[in-house]
Amino acid sequence: MKRHWRIGHEFIVRHAGMPFDWLEELGASGDLLELADEVVRREAVLLASVAKHFAGNRATRVRADVLRGRVDQLPRSAGPDWSAAVDAWGAALTRYVRAYREADEQVGKQLRDLLATAEVSEAVFLSNPDAYRNMLQPLLAHEGSLTSRWRRVRRQMYTYVQRFCAKNETVSFFGPMAYGAAGPGDGAQLRRDVPRTRRVFLSHWAARALTLAIARESAILPHLRFHRTGRGAETGEPLLAQVLPGGTTVRQLVHRSGLPAAEVARTLRKLVAAEHLTIGLGGGDYDRDPLTTLREQLSALPSAPARDQWLARLDDLAALLEKLVDQPLERKVETVDALETRFTEITGKPARRGAGAAYADRAVFFEECASPFALTVGADLVRRWEEQLAPLLEVCVAHGAATQAAAADAVRESFASGGRDVELNLLEYATRAAADQSDSTSTYQATYAPSYPGEDWRGEVARLVREASALDGERYAVIDLCPAASDVAGLGEAPLVLSRAHHHLLVDSWLGTMHPDPRRLGSAAAEWVARQNGEVVGLDLGRRNKGYYRFPGREVAMRPLTWTDEGRADLLKPEDLRVSVTSEAVTLRDPGGHVVTAYVPLSDFVKYAPIAALSHPQVLHPTFRTATGGALPEVVLGSVILQRARWRVPTDTLSAPEPHTRFLGLRRLARDTNVRFLFGRSAHERKPYLLDLASPLAADLISHITRGCDEIDVERMAPGPDGLWLRDAEGRRYTSELRMQIVGESRRA
Numbered sequence: 001m002k003r004h005w006r007i008g009h010e011f012i013v014r015h016a017g018m019p020f021d022w023l024e025e026l027g028a029s030g031d032l033l034e035l036a037d038e039v040v041r042r043e044a045v046l047l048a049s050v051a052k053h054f055a056g057n058r059a060t061r062v063r064a065d066v067l068r069g070r071v072d073q074l075p076r077s078a079g080p081d082w083s084a085a086v087d088a089w090g091a092a093l094t095r096y097v098r099a100y101r102e103a104d105e106q107v108g109k110q111l112r113d114l115l116a117t118a119e120v121s122e123a124v125f126l127s128n129p130d131a132y133r134n135m136l137q138p139l140l141a142h143e144g145s146l147t148s149r150w151r152r153v154r155r156q157m158y159t160y161v162q163r164f165c166a167k168n169e170t171v172s173f174f175g176p177m178a179y180g181a182a183g184p185g186d187g188a189q190l191r192r193d194v195p196r197t198r199r200v201f202l203s204h205w206a207a208r209a210l211t212l213a214i215a216r217e218s219a220i221l222p223h224l225r226f227h228r229t230g231r232g233a234e235t236g237e238p239l240l241a242q243v244l245p246g247g248t249t250v251r252q253l254v255h256r257s258g259l260p261a262a263e264v265a266r267t268l269r270k271l272v273a274a275e276h277l278t279i280g281l282g283g284g285d286y287d288r289d290p291l292t293t294l295r296e297q298l299s300a301l302p303s304a305p306a307r308d309q310w311l312a313r314l315d316d317l318a319a320l321l322e323k324l325v326d327q328p329l330e331r332k333v334e335t336v337d338a339l340e341t342r343f344t345e346i347t348g349k350p351a352r353r354g355a356g357a358a359y360a361d362r363a364v365f366f367e368e369c370a371s372p373f374a375l376t377v378g379a380d381l382v383r384r385w386e387e388q389l390a391p392l393l394e395v396c397v398a399h400g401a402a403t404q405a406a407a408a409d410a411v412r413e414s415f416a417s418g419g420r421d422v423e424l425n426l427l428e429y430a431t432r433a434a435a436d437q438s439d440s441t442s443t444y445q446a447t448y449a450p451s452y453p454g455e456d457w458r459g460e461v462a463r464l465v466r467e468a469s470a471l472d473g474e475r476y477a478v479i480d481l482c483p484a485a486s487d488v489a490g491l492g493e494a495p496l497v498l499s500r501a502h503h504h505l506l507v508d509s510w511l512g513t514m515h516p517d518p519r520r521l522g523s524a525a526a527e528w529v530a531r532q533n534g535e536v537v538g539l540d541l542g543r544r545n546k547g548y549y550r551f552p553g554r555e556v557a558m559r560p561l562t563w564t565d566e567g568r569a570d571l572l573k574p575e576d577l578r579v580s581v582t583s584e585a586v587t588l589r590d591p592g593g594h595v596v597t598a599y600v601p602l603s604d605f606v607k608y609a610p611i612a613a614l615s616h617p618q619v620l621h622p623t624f625r626t627a628t629g630g631a632l633p634e635v636v637l638g639s640v641i642l643q644r645a646r647w648r649v650p651t652d653t654l655s656a657p658e659p660h661t662r663f664l665g666l667r668r669l670a671r672d673t674n675v676r677f678l679f680g681r682s683a684h685e686r687k688p689y690l691l692d693l694a695s696p697l698a699a700d701l702i703s704h705i706t707r708g709c710d711e712i713d714v715e716r717m718a719p720g721p722d723g724l725w726l727r728d729a730e731g732r733r734y735t736s737e738l739r740m741q742i743v744g745e746s747r748r749a
Contacts, residue, residue: 005386006743015726027692028103029103111697125329184378192728206343208282227243228278291318403620414433425578430558457632475744538553649672
């Protein structure tokens with residue numbers, strides 16, 4: 001093996017904000033499970049004897065009737081043994097259906113009790129205020145039977161509970177920010193007393209809306225400076241040439257151009273809208289306190305009624321944001337209403353995007369929270385993890401090389417027409433690639449990445465390890481590592497799951513918001529970049545909602561420049577770099593003509609072929625599939641799981657109209673997989689759902705997941721409930737993963 005793999009000293013502990021125990025308690029009683037499993041056992045007897053008594057299409061119809069519980073439609077004249085088996089199965093089914101109705105009502109009450117708690121209600125509200133008002137509150141007030149509408153509402157509320165109790169996200173107190181570090185000795189120690197500080201931020205898109213609203217103020221506009229973004233020179237607009245380094249005001253532009261003030265103002269607005277100019281207002285993409293920045297900038301302007309009015313407006317917004325930090329839910333609802341109303345009054349823009357949907361920066365504000373947990377892992381244990389992970393990471397190195405080669409092939413096929421070499425600047429290259437990407441037949445789909453036959457996964461893993469040994473050079477990745485232990489004391493001997501290998505560095509980013517020293521969190525990445533002597537340049541793709549990532553070296557602005565970029569010697573323009581596409585390689589060169597590779601901060605662009613072809617050699621998580629789409633066992637190397645056990649299952653009974661029939665489908669799945677919890681995903685779902693095969697609530701959820709699908713993929717929850725080592729002071733368990741930087745250093749280094 002050519003590389004020593006080294007884990008960074010600082011890492012992130014991503015964990016759910018609420019105990020997994022709460023979700024587990026929403027399962028059915030043992031009595032219902034026994035009745036359901038008896039039905040499944042007796043139907044198996046029937047299904048096994050169908051071929052003995054029936055043939056052809058009739059046998060097919062009989063099997064379908066058994067799986068759908070259609071007792072009355074089954075023939076009884078096939079013999080006494082068949083008739084007796086049908087009667088026994090039918091009696092078991094009757095007992096089960098009666099018990100299911102009672103269990104479904106009981107677990108629904110348990111869910112409502114959980115939703116009614118202040119903690120869960122507030123989490124729903126902060127995720128989506130509309131869901132809180134239009135679903136959670138009406139569900140809590142609802143009495144009577146569940147119609148299809150109320151089942152849908154209950155199912156949607158159940159998915160929020162799943163998110164809070166089983167998803168390792170980073171948002172507010174229900175997805176808090178926890179951190180860890182390597183320390184002396186062996187084993188691991190867990191602190192459970194870190195203060196749960198909460199901080200509320202104005203969303204980036206909302207700050208931009210405020211900036212534009214201020215700039216539209218006719219009494220303020222003449223005092224603002226306009227700056228060039230580096231775009232628009234090809235338009236030939238003469239006013240652009242009048243904008244000098246350091247910015248130029250409207251009054252100065254009127255004087256320099258000789259044009260009427262109204263015409264200058266109209267042209268400036270068009271140039272700002274086209275992102276050819278930027279206004280010297282606000283703090284740019286990476287400002288975490290935009291209200292303070294705007295206030296300081298306005299305070300520096302000459303005193304005027306319009307300026308003073310805007311200062312008061314900003315103070316109003318800041319005061320409302322400050323109130324949100326510690327308010328109880330009832331007051332928080334009122335404050336959010338006031339905040340949204342005030343924002344719309346000030347900007348003329350809606351206070352939510354995408355109806356405030358979850359999983360995105362949709363609201364006018366967002367909140368982050370410090371976790372009560374902090375983990376220290378002994379250096380000896382870290383070294384053992386490095387040794388255990390090394391072979392798997394070499395597999396990821398080989399897969400990354402194969403994927404990157406496929407990306408380069410796709411680029412050559414698109415760019416090198418007629419076999420001729422092509423050379424473009426990086427902006428031209430990206431623009432042309434984006435135009436090609438709009439074609440539905442584009443070669444840039446993520447499907448260019450190879451997958452590997454699951455039937456011979458051992459042979460494929462061995463082959464990838466051999467191929468990696470022939471690949472020179474250092475590599476980097478951010479891994480999500482999941483040790484499986486009953487508590488923190490067991491981490492020293494815990495089996496490991498490599499949940500994901502991301503082609504990233506743990507750079508300074510929004511993930512360090514609640515870290516006591518965010519720069520320390522990104523120090524290992526900064527040290528690695530410094531060792532590359534400028535041979536790796538970061539692609540600055542700007543801010544994505546609340547997320548941002550700062551590369552600790554030379555960056556290329558793959559976004560319009562802002563006034564905050566002026567004077568940055570380490571910020572390159574894409575026009576300054578060259579991309580050559582030949583039959584041999586796709587190569588990126590810096591302004592000095594030196595070959596460089598790109599650091600790509602966002603996962604979507606890591607997988608985007610034109611960018612992947614320019615990237616530093618990638619480390620990517622491979623996927624193993626079976627040709628038939630059936631069961632696939634765990635892919636394991638040493639004591640580390642690279643891929644959890646997977647199954648592809650038909651949805652005929654899982655999508656049945658009756659909830660009790662769907663629940664029997666879940667119990668069959670529990671029998672076939674021998675687990676209680678699975679993650680399920682269909683082709684039309686962005687994120688997987690956790691399926692509790694012992695809960696009637698999952699019978700409604702599975703109906704949603706399987707709509708329009710003949711099959712879905714399911715994957716074992718690993719670590720399972722018994723392997724959730726992160727526990728609070730009351731002993732309650734939390735799902736978690738350790739997000740760590742790991743670098744493969746060359747032996748010579």
